[in-house]
Amino acid sequence: MASDTGRDAGKTPTGARGDGAAIRVYDELRREIISFERAPGSVLSRATLEKQYAVSQTPIREALQMLDQDGLVQVFPQSRTVVSRIDVQQLNETHFLRVAVEVEVAWRLAVSPSEDLVARARAIVQMQKALMGATDQSELFHDLDRTFHRTLFDAVGVGTIQQMLARRLGHLLRCQQLDLPSKGKMAMIVSDHEAILNAIASGDQTAATEAVRRHLSGTINRVDALRAKHPDFFTDGKTWPVWTTADWAEIGSGE
Numbered sequence: 001m002a003s004d005t006g007r008d009a010g011k012t013p014t015g016a017r018g019d020g021a022a023i024r025v026y027d028e029l030r031r032e033i034i035s036f037e038r039a040p041g042s043v044l045s046r047a048t049l050e051k052q053y054a055v056s057q058t059p060i061r062e063a064l065q066m067l068d069q070d071g072l073v074q075v076f077p078q079s080r081t082v083v084s085r086i087d088v089q090q091l092n093e094t095h096f097l098r099v100a101v102e103v104e105v106a107w108r109l110a111v112s113p114s115e116d117l118v119a120r121a122r123a124i125v126q127m128q129k130a131l132m133g134a135t136d137q138s139e140l141f142h143d144l145d146r147t148f149h150r151t152l153f154d155a156v157g158v159g160t161i162q163q164m165l166a167r168r169l170g171h172l173l174r175c176q177q178l179d180l181p182s183k184g185k186m187a188m189i190v191s192d193h194e195a196i197l198n199a200i201a202s203g204d205q206t207a208a209t210e211a212v213r214r215h216l217s218g219t220i221n222r223v224d225a226l227r228a229k230h231p232d233f234f235t236d237g238k239t240w241p242v243w244t245t246a247d248w249a250e251i252g253s254g255e
Contacts, residue, residue, distance in 0.1 A: 021055045022062035028053075029063060033072050033083055034173045040085040040233045044073065072170045088223070088237030091171040095220050098165060098172070101158075102149075102216065103209045108156050109200045110208040117155045118201045124148045125193045132186045141186060148193060172219065178226050178233070179219050188218060 029049075032038045049060045064081050067073040071090050075081045109117065124147050131141045153162040179185060192215035199207035220239060227234040 019059065019062070021053075021059035022066070025049065025053050025055065025059055025063035026066045029067060030070070030072065030170070033067070034170060035177060036174070038083050040083050042083045044081040044083065046081070070167050070170045085232070086171045086174050086234045088227075088235050088239060090168075091175065091220075091223070092237075092239060094165075094168045094172055095216070097168065099213065099216050101161060101165065103212050105152055105156050105158065106196060106200065106208040106212045107205045109152060110203055110205040113201055113203050114155060115201075117151065118197055121148055121151050121193075121197050124151065125190060125197070128186070128190050128193070132190060135181055135186075138180055142180075145189065174233075175223055175226060176219050178230060179222055182222075185218075189215075192218075 029038070029044070038044070044064065046057065046060050046064075050057060053060070064073060064075055068075045068081075071087055072084055073081050074084050124144055128141060128144045128148075131137045131144070134141075150159060150162060153159045192211065195211040196208060196215065199211050223234075223239045
């Protein structure tokens with residue numbers, strides 16, 4: 001299920017620790033990094049951050065440590081802190097985990113379809129439809145997108161897992177941010193969401209899981225193209241494509 005950029009992408013994921021001031025700084029810096037307001041390679045001056053957020057050294061240090069754990073910055077002790085490039089290996093591992101979890105969520109929902117769940121999720125998709133093509137409303141579009149995902153996770157009773165995944169998604173979120181302006185991207189996301197809900201509503205577990213796998217393949221399969229366009233934003237490494245059952249069948253047939 002697709003994207004997580006925008007305002008909520010900067011909100012503290014479950015697992016982040018720190019006092020109120022540290023969390024505030026962490027939230028804002030995470031949002032700025034994911035939105036590319038602070039591009040990969042940017043230096044984060046602790047002295048400048050202290051002045052900007054009107055806090056002491058301790059909250060800044062704690063916020064940067066949390067971002068380091070997220071893989072979004074590199075802290076060089078007694079030297080400097082820089083915004084990390086998009087780590088392709090971590091991106092692969094996180095995406096692998098995400099596919100496994102979200103496919104299972106879709107399968108469980110399709111085993112016992114809930115009319116109420118489908119109706120609530122469809123209402124969210126209708127709001128997304130109203131924003132299609134409005135790239136200046138991308139944050140709102142993604143806010144609705146995250147609400148869609150949380151609705152499905154919560155319906156299975158595993159909302160906490162979705163929150164835990166959030167801290168691992170920083171590199172993927174930045175890829176999605178780069179990919180969103182692509183022509184037809186919003187329409188594709190909406191279409192995929194509708195396919196997922198149609199399969200869940202009909203109780204078709206196979207179709208539901210295939211729809212999720214197809215949906216999640218979008219950004220990860222475009223990473224090489226994104227890296228070609230923004231070479232300084234990425235580390236080296238090969239991405240792992242996401243294939244549906246149909247893709248595997250085609251590979252097996254030699255076509």
